[in-house]
Amino acid sequence: xxxxxxxxxxxxxxxxxxxxxxxxxxxxxxxxxxxxxxxxxxxxxxxxxxxxxxxxxxxxxxxxxxxxxxxxxxxxxxxxxxxxxxxxxxxxxxxxxxxxxxxxxxxxxxxxxxxxxxxxxxxxxxxxxxxxxxxxxxxxxxxxxxxxxxxxxxxxxxxxxxxxxxxxxxxxxxxxxxxxxxxxxxxxxxxxxxxxxxxxxxxxxxxxxxxxxxxxxxxxxxxxxxxxxxxxxxxxxxx
Amino acid sequence: xxxxxxxxxxxxxxxxxxxxxxxxxxxxxxxxxxxxxxxxxxxxxxxxxxxxxxxxxxxxxxxxxxxxxxxxxxx
Ligand SMILES: [Zn+2]
Numbered sequence: 001x002x003x004x005x006x007x008x009x010x011x012x013x014x015x016x017x018x019x020x021x022x023x024x025x026x027x028x029x030x031x032x033x034x035x036x037x038x039x040x041x042x043x044x045x046x047x048x049x050x051x052x053x054x055x056x057x058x059x060x061x062x063x064x065x066x067x068x069x070x071x072x073x074x075x076x077x078x079x080x081x082x083x084x085x086x087x088x089x090x091x092x093x094x095x096x097x098x099x100x101x102x103x104x105x106x107x108x109x110x111x112x113x114x115x116x117x118x119x120x121x122x123x124x125x126x127x128x129x130x131x132x133x134x135x136x137x138x139x140x141x142x143x144x145x146x147x148x149x150x151x152x153x154x155x156x157x158x159x160x161x162x163x164x165x166x167x168x169x170x171x172x173x174x175x176x177x178x179x180x181x182x183x184x185x186x187x188x189x190x191x192x193x194x195x196x197x198x199x200x201x202x203x204x205x206x207x208x209x210x211x212x213x214x215x216x217x218x219x220x221x222x223x224x225x226x227x228x229x230x231x232x233x234x235x236x237x238x239x
Numbered sequence: 240x241x242x243x244x245x246x247x248x249x250x251x252x253x254x255x256x257x258x259x260x261x262x263x264x265x266x267x268x269x270x271x272x273x274x275x276x277x278x279x280x281x282x283x284x285x286x287x288x289x290x291x292x293x294x295x296x297x298x299x300x301x302x303x304x305x306x307x308x309x310x311x312x313x314x
Contacts, residue, residue: 019311026304031296039294048303055307059314074288081291085255151255151262157284167289175293192256193290199256221250225286 008161011067014059026055029073033080040084040194050087054080065155073168074158082150085196089150150196166232177227185220188213242268242276249276249283254290 007028013021033054038047054076065075167174178186184206191197191205203213228234245265251257252265269276 019308022311023304023308026307030304031298032292034299035296036291036294038297048299051299051303052307052310056310059311074284077288077291078284081287151253153253153284153287157253157281159281159285159288164285164288167285167292171292174289178293189290192251192254193287194294196255198258199251200258202256217251217256218247221286222247224290225250225283228286228289 006161007072008067011062011065011070011072015062015065015067017059022055022059025058025072029076030055032073033076036077037080037084040081040088040196046087046091047084050080050083054083057083067161069160070155071159071161071164074164075155078153078158081193082152085150088196167228170231173231174228177224177231180227181220181223182216184208184212185216188217189220189224192217242273245276246279249280250286250290253280253283253287 005024007025010021010025014025030051034047034051037050037054038044041047041050057079058072058076065072178189181189187206188202191202192199195202195205197205199214199217200210202217203210206213245268248257248261248265252262257265265276269280
């Protein structure tokens with residue numbers, strides 16, 4: 001398949017059930033998608049299952065996704081996050097902690113059952129190892145996260161193709177934004193993005209007052225938004 | 240409609256971090272079709288996308304793709 005074919009054209013072809021187009025999209029986007037899923041789910045076999053589910057869903061739903069107005073990369077990332085968090089919640093009460101050894105994954109490889117990646121917000125910003133509370137907090141055997149459902153982002157709210165191209169190109173620069181946040185802001189953001197926790201749950205998890213967490217988290221997302229606009233040159237009109 | 244106070248919660252709403260009441264209020268407001276908030280919520284989705292990308296990419300085992308294509312081939 002032509003390497004230069006834009007992702008939106010591949011999405012249109014997937015909508016016509018072109019297997020080669022799906023294969024090409026997978027090659028381009030699966031590492032990002034899998035990275036996200038493995039960060040949310042501690043075990044590789046579960047992450048692989050979700051990865052397959054998301055691409056199967058893309059296959060089923062691609063016909064209804066307008067390839068001109070929806071970025072397939074954004075659809076995959078947002079859908080994967082939702083699916084992985086949903087899995088995290090449904091298994092929350094029965095699962096083992098991630099640092100507890102578990103039988104190997106479905107491939108029989110014991111390595112695949114290990115937690116995979118370190119907390120990105122904590123580890124890249126600090127020179128010391130990531131705070132294990134972030135991961136343990138998300139995956140502990142008893143917690144409040146199971147109570148609520150994941151927010152489903154409708155396709156109409158997703159970015160258009162081209163609107164987020166610059167994000168990929170300037171990701172390192174954008175990542176430095178996170179390093180400018182305080183440690184507690186980074187932890188709170190980590191729990192919100194990769195743990196799907198609410199402000200109340202984050203406050204309980206971090207043992208900090210709700211007011212402090214709420215203020216810190218809101219300031220953090222506002223800061224990230226402003227830096228993103230500045231770095232990408234996409235200041236929205238003040239309507 | 241005065242909704243500038245919502246400015247700092249769009250991302251948290253999309254992430255699922257907003258309180259239940261806060262989410263309901265924002266949903267109601269969006270359902271009424273506020274053009275300003277619809278623009279902002281779309282922009283906030285870009286932030287959710289960006290924040291999600293801060294996880295490290297990981298290459299899945301080749302077996303996963305082979306299995307996926309096999310399942311699709313049967314459909
Ligand atoms: Zn509004």
